[in-house]
Amino acid sequence: MVDLSTVSPAIALSPLDGRYRAVAAPLVNHLSEAALNRARLAVEVEWLIHLTDHHVLPGAPRLSESEKAYLRGTVDSFGAAEIAELAEVEAVTRHDVKAVEYLLKRRLDAAGDDPSVSGADGGPTVLPAVHEIVHIFCTxxxxxxxxxxxxxxxxxxxxxxxxxxxxxxxxxxxxxxxxxxxxxxxxxxxxxxxxxxxxxxxxxxxxxxxxxxxxxxxxxxxxxxxxxxxxxxxxxxxxxxxxxxxxxxxxxxxxxxxxxxxxxxxxxxxxxxxxxxxxxxxxxxxxxxxxxxxxxxxxxxxxxLAAQGSTGSSTMPHKVxxxxxxxxxxxxxxxxxxxxxxxxxxxxxxxxxxxxxxxxxxxxxxxxxxxxxxxxxxxxxxxxxxxxAARLEADLDATWEVLGEPVQQAMRAASVAGATGMADPYERLKKLTRGKRVTPEAMRAFISGLGMPDDVEARLLALTPATYTGLAARLVEHLDD
CATH class of the missing domain: 1.20.200.10 (Fumarase/aspartase (Central domain))
Structure with a gap:
């Protein structure tokens, strides 16, 4: 059998870097090892600039704008070549942060050969001479x-x-x-x-x-x-x-x-x-x-249905x-x-x-x-x-027993308001509905036999499972809160 660990280009072990690469790829720019090293380099660069800008170290030079731009450019241009170079340095240092420090020092040396970089007085850049400020006072x-x-x-x-x-x-x-x-x-x-x-x-x-x-x-x-x-x-x-x-x-x-x-x-x-x-x-x-x-x-x-050719089940062709x-x-x-x-x-x-x-x-x-x-x-x-919509409607129309709740509560309210014949509403509705399928006719007959006040009876007789949704539709407006 072929040793898949030796195949080139390398085969991803994690599905995030393999099958699902396209979705997870945006995170590579932030949370990959390369992104971490780029951020480390950025911190080292900004620390060097911060110390020199604020005259923290006696005798340290003030960096020119072109020198700062050059330093920050090492972060902006950090890519495949720098990743490979950093790996070579770390192979020697055996320390990831130290490798970043040494990479930055290499870039300080290279600044002396870059004609676009000049010192604060317009003369030669001082960057090759500031090695010891890199990573100073840092753990x-x-x-x-x-x-x-x-x-x-x-x-x-x-x-x-x-x-x-x-x-x-x-x-x-x-x-x-x-x-x-x-x-x-x-x-x-x-x-x-x-x-x-x-x-x-x-x-x-x-x-x-x-x-x-x-x-x-x-x-x-x-x-x-x-x-x-x-x-x-x-x-x-x-x-x-x-x-x-x-x-x-x-x-x-x-x-x-x-x-x-x-x-x-x-x-x-x-x-x-x-x-x-x-x-x-x-x-x-x-x-x-x-x-x-x-x-x-x-x-x-x-x-x-997905595009033609998609498969829901390897054996049951009807499935989605x-x-x-x-x-x-x-x-x-x-x-x-x-x-x-x-x-x-x-x-x-x-x-x-x-x-x-x-x-x-x-x-x-x-x-x-x-x-x-x-x-x-x-x-x-x-x-x-x-x-x-038809399935929603069918389920509602087949479940009139859910109206046992509003009828019971209307009976309680009517009793409080002085209506007679409203005793034991929960028990009566329980007897009518618990574990049973209730037809529209049975529910309306029950309501009509209660002796409710006319306005309450009319309201209950007009009620259906599909209209018994309270304020549900209006509550969606709270998404704007």
Whole structure:
């Protein structure tokens, strides 16, 4: 047998990098190993610029605008060649952050041969001479925590949130379209007080919206305070600097929230909070998949046939399976399991530092990738549904016993208002309806024999399961709140 691990180009092990690559690909720009290294390089570059801009180090040169542009250009142009070069450097250093430091120093040396780069006075660039400012006062976690905060933030804001908003928009549109579509509700799987299809979809849309708002309000924290969070070496080497201010302005300059009190690592609590919120969104979306799957099973939704040649079952040619929702359900479960593991493990680190978070955080992209894939599954599934109005109507018309509830409550209200003959309403309706199919004629005969006030009796006699939906259609308007 061919050893598939040796085949070139390399065969993906993860389905996110294989079968489902097209859907998960946007996350590569944020949460891949290459994206992490690019973010590390960006942090190193911005630290070098920050120190020289703010005259933190006595004797350090002020960089010109062309020198800053050159440095930031090393981040913007970070691509295949740089990824390969960085791998070569790391093969020697055996340390990923140190490899990024050395790569940046190579670029400082190369600046001397670039005619477009000049110093602050218009003369030769000083970049080849500032090697020792690169990574000064940094521990690896100073670089890593900021790099992860930047990449997770960009992944959530640029890839995950747009997808989540897209799902909510699709669901909201369906809820509004079918706001008045009367539907038999089910509690415990049994026929219950009718609702509308739109109202049930609106409930799920609003739940998803609440979780998205939590994700949108997430804080992305960062620290920059040295090997054990004390600025120890900083104070010894440059005692006159206000190191807390230097750290704070640097972190906030990256658009992050400064964490002033840490061990060697930033505590990752913000990550745990974020992943729990995304997992909760997933759980609500999971509820959406199971409900829609159930509606398809009941015949309330029809699935449109896919393009010619598609197969629903390998042996039963009649089948149109709800695979989008089943795949979505499975991917949400995988995503939640990873997100909840991340949230549970990242908040613990032995004493000042252990490396359990290093491997763990490399799975953030996988966790969000399965969520993205699930959202794509669900949106495609929803787009292929049509409501079977005849089936909705038939189910309602076959279940007149659900009117036992409003008749009972009308009897109670009439009794309170002084009407006679309204005793034991629950027990009487229970005798009429429990475990039975009630015909329209039987229900109306029961109502007519109660001796209700004329206006109440007329209202009840006009009632049908299809019109017994209360304020359901109007409740959809709360999606605009």
């Amino acid at each position: 690896s976690e100073d670089i890593n925590n900021l790099a992860y905060a930047l990449t997770v933030r960009s992944a959530v804001k640029e890839a995950w949130l747009p997808a989540a908003h897209g799902l909510i928009a699709d669901l909201t549109a369906m809820a509004r379209e079918h706001a008045g579509a009367a539907m038999l509700a089910r509690t415990h799987g049994q026929p219950a007080t009718p609702t509308t299809l739109g109202k049930e979809l609106a409930v799920l849309a609003r739940r998803l919206t609440r979780q998205v708002r939590r994700v949108e309000s997430a804080e992305y924290l960062g620290k920059f305070n040295g090997a054990t969070g004390t600025y120890g070496a900083h104070v010894v080497a440059v005692p006159e600097a206000d190191w807390q201010s230097v750290s704070r302005t640097f972190v906030e300059g990256l658009g992050l929230v400064w964490n002033p009190l840490t061990t060697q690592i930033e505590s990752h609590d913000w990550q745990a909070e974020l992943y729990c919120d995304i997992a909760r969104f997933n759980r609500v979306a999971h509820n959406l998949t199971t409900d829609v799957w159930s509606y398809i099973s009941l015949g309330y939704f029809r699935q449109r 399976n709800p695979i989008r929702f089943e795949n979505g359900e499975a991917n949400l479960e995988i995503s939640c399991s990873l997100l909840e593991t991340l949230a549970a493990t990242l908040v613990t680190s032995r004493l000042q530092r252990d490396l359990t978070d290093s491997t763990t955080q490399r799975n953030i992209g996988t966790a969000l990738g399965h969520s993205l894939l699930a959202i794509d599954n669900i949106r495609r599934g929803l787009a292929g549904l049509d409501v079977d």
